[in-house]
Amino acid sequence: MKVSRRRVLGVIGVAATAPLVAACGNRDSGPASVTLMLDWVPNTNHTGLYVAQANGYFAEEDLEVKIVEPGATGAEAAVGSGAADFGVSFQENVTLGRVEGVPIVSVAAVFQHNTSGFAAPLDRGIRRPRDFEGKKYGAWGSASERQVLASLMDCDGGSIDQIEFVDIGMVDPFVAWARGDVDFVWIFQGWTGVEAKLRGVDLRFLGLTELGCVPDYYTPVLITNERMIRERADVVQRWVSAVARGYQFAIDNPAAAAEVLVNSVDGINAELVRASQPWISGKYAEGATRWGEQATSVWDDYSQWMVDHGLQSRLINTAAAMDGSFINNR
Structure with missing residues (x-):
């Protein structure tokens, strides 16, 4: 069907x-x-x-x-x-x-296992969670986003108060990145990560299970x-x-x-x-x-x-x- x-x-x-x-x-x-x-x-x-x-x-x-x-x-x-x-x-x-x-x-x-994580184009200069400070996050509307990000920032010595949340909902993240609406988003590696390779877009991907701050779920x-x-x-x-x-x-x-x-x-x-x-x-x-x-x-x-x-x-x-x-x- x-x-x-x-x-x-x-x-x-x-x-x-x-x-x-x-x-x-x-x-x-x-x-x-x-x-x-x-x-x-x-x-x-x-x-x-x-x-x-x-x-x-x-x-x-x-x-x-x-x-x-x-x-x-x-x-x-x-x-x-x-x-x-x-x-x-x-x-x-x-x-x-x-x-x-x-x-x-x-x-x-x-x-x-969790295959999700936070991703940003390389030109945004993000290498670790505390680099999210001063950046715009493309939020999709889940209550859990702020909680997880707060924990990551605390774990890496940053402050969630220094992140600007931009509600992009279901907007294509590649469009949001190209327009400069956001700097980083939460993605699944096996979908948006693969799409980035097909598009020739170099991303920095910070997998949640790789950061040691959040338990696998x-x-x-x-x-x-x-x-x-x-x-x-x-x-x-x-x-x-x-x-x-x-x-x-x-x-x-x-x-x-x-x-x-x-x-x-x-x-x-x-x-x-x-x-x-x-x-x-x-x-x-x-x-x-x-x-x-x-x-x-x-x-x-x-x-x-x-x-x-x-x-x-x-x-x-x-x-x-x-x-x-x-x-x-x-």
Whole structure:
């Protein structure tokens, strides 16, 4: 199925003001219709989702899945309110959401290790976190951005108060850099980092796991809400099983998976997808026995780190924030 990159906001807007009438998930009643909200425009972080759609894995689980791009409130708010059934999020956002009482739950890790970091063109003179002082940061609207940057600056002897935050939302970072709107942004190495090489743009990439200031954590993660788990656990299990098959296909067949993504999304950069997918496929389940696994220690360590640095008010209940049973039971 070809999915337009145009945001599907009408359904989400209605659902935000009234609960969705959800299928019960009983296979005898026909396919269950669910909505999946992405975190950003489609990219190779999402390949397994599109493979599950295109290869019929969702259909084999009696699921009809609508994939939509994020609205103004983001996937966490949409999933937490029931406006979307599933979403693509990040461990840092789930952690902050749980502290604030948002009933979202991570059911699978897209990657086993954090492949994100802060990037800037070489001419911006950024070599380490404290070099962010006096620079303009291209923010995309997550509450966790300021917390993570504050920790990095403190760790390296800088001050977050010396960073100018510029809200660029979903604007292409290369456009923002070229216009001089921003100096550095938070990117995924396997997508924007690969795109920089294709464009011939030399970037300084400061990977979060390489800086020694922030513990490794899961990003992105796939989320649902407590009500889905409580009332439609069978649907959640079927959805996770289909998605796991999609990502395993992408791990085993990077080139074929890239073509699925190219053929599924109108207007996507095919050259970038084909260059990114081989690198990304090697990262999905790196070091794990199966795709999607989550360790409670990773969640506990990140929450403790946030509390220790004064970035959140209390520890989260990891057992409520993360549910690995759907991956383990497939």
